[in-house]
Amino acid sequence: MPRRTATMLASTLMLIALLCAGVLIPVPYAEMSPGPTVNTLGTHDGEPVLQITGRKTYQADGNLNMTTVRVTSADFRMNLVEAVYGWLDHDTKVVPHDTLYPKGTTEEQSTQQNAEEFSQSQESAKVAALKELGIPVKSWVIVSTVVKGSPAEGRLHAGDVIKAVDGAAVKQPSDVAELVTKHRPGQNVVFTVIPAKEQAAAEKAHKTATKTQDVTLTTTTSADSGAKRAIVGISAGTDHTFPFTIDIKLADVGGPSAGLMFALGIYDKLTPGSLxxxxxxxxxxxxxxxxxxxxIGGIEMKTVGARDKGAQYFLTPADNCAAAAKDTPSGLRLVKVRTIGDALDALKDIRSGNTAALPQCTTKG
Incomplete structure (x- = not known):
């Protein structure tokens, strides 16, 4: 066989071998890309995203779109060819797998966490919007989760209302940890609670639950990487009762990042005119x-997705401004916001045409 032919054959075989290796060898990366955007003022899958009953609502024009990021699943194993393709594609981002899914996180755990964060973001969006409108919202501290195998398992339950710890009134979730950690591991702590079933029954009857019970738990030592402290194995959260019904109908979305846009959509529907x-x-x-x-995460993907759908302005969390401003899609204006009040002020400037007053994002923040 001529040397030239042999060289070409060897090179071809080597290339094939490298391509096969690239396809077969997994790499520890995941991919992010622009996901769907949904107008919180409009419909999704044939029904309104925001459904408000028991209160007068108003027609809202324009778009207040929440944005998403599409990510590869926790159990997806990217190969080298896919990673290289992702690195070369301007509209996708390849990141270490552990950035999105900490080591040991399963697909089921990730999905559950995203669902819980999405649910909490909806509740906070409702509260923030109604507070901005001056509409009272009743709130109380609850047991959010109970750790399996902890002192609280079987004694406290998700949804129990925490009224006091050792007789000290609980006003906010952080009070619970503060009061528990005053103890040394092995000491007893007394929770005064309204059981979740009692609370649910009272809410259904539009009454206030008052029947409490004391639960004594023996604290144990924390097992995380922080300073050793007394714990009972619960996380505390907040629950609310609203003066009318606000339903957010949006499936197949997870995480907490839509909170701002949900809050603005609720505010818009409850006020005359268009934000x-x-x-x-x-x-x-x-x-x-x-x-x-x-x-939030994936800001670069969200701005791309928004501009592809026709967005002119993008309300950007102040802490994401620097990253977003490094590669802003053409024709999209980034607007820096720190609070719902900032967002409402910006929308006022947008609808009045006073865009010179809008706070801008820069590569410095």
Whole structure:
């Protein structure tokens, strides 16, 4: 066989071997890409995203789109060829697998966590919007989760209302940990609670639950990487009763990042006129009960997805501004927000045409 032919054959075989290796060898990466965007003022799968009953609502024009990121699943194993393709594609981002899914996280656990965060973001969006409107919301501290095998398992239950710890009134979730950690591991702590069933029955009857019971637990030592402290194995959260019904109908979405846009959509539907003035506004950001907007992941993917759908303005959490401004899609204006109040002020400027007043994102924040 001529040397030239042999060289070409060897090179071809080597290339084939490398391609096969690239396809077969898994790499520890995951991929993020722009996901769907949904107008919180519109419909999704044939029904309104926001459904409000028991209170007068108003027609809202324009778009207040929440944005999403599409990610590969926890059990997906990317190969080298896919990773290289992702790195070369401007509209996708390849990141270490553990960035999205901490080591040991299963697909089921990830899905459950995203669902819980999405549910909590909806509750906080409702509270933030109603507070901004001056509409009272009843709130109380509850047992959010109980750790399996902990002192609280079988004694406290998710949904129990925590009225006091050792006789000290509980006003907010952080009070619970503060009061428990005053003990040394092995000491007893007394929770005064309204059982979840009692609370649910009272809510259904539109009454206030008052029947409490004391539950004595023996604290144990924390097992995480932080300072050793007394714990009972619960996480505390907040539950609310609203003066009318607000339903958010949006399936196949998870995580907390739609909170801001849900809150703005609720506010718009409960007030005359249009927040956007008919403009196409998209955005993202977590929100807490007090209306503070927090950062999210995948901001670069969300701005791309928003612009592809026609968004003109993008409400951006202040802590995400620097990353978003490094590669802003053409024709999209980033607007920095820290609170729901900031977002409402920005929307006022947008609908009035006073865009010079909009707080801008820069590569410095």
């Amino acid at each position: 956007t003035g008919g403009k196409f506004v998209a955005g993202t950001g977590t929100i807490d009960d007090n209306g503070t907007v927090g950062p």
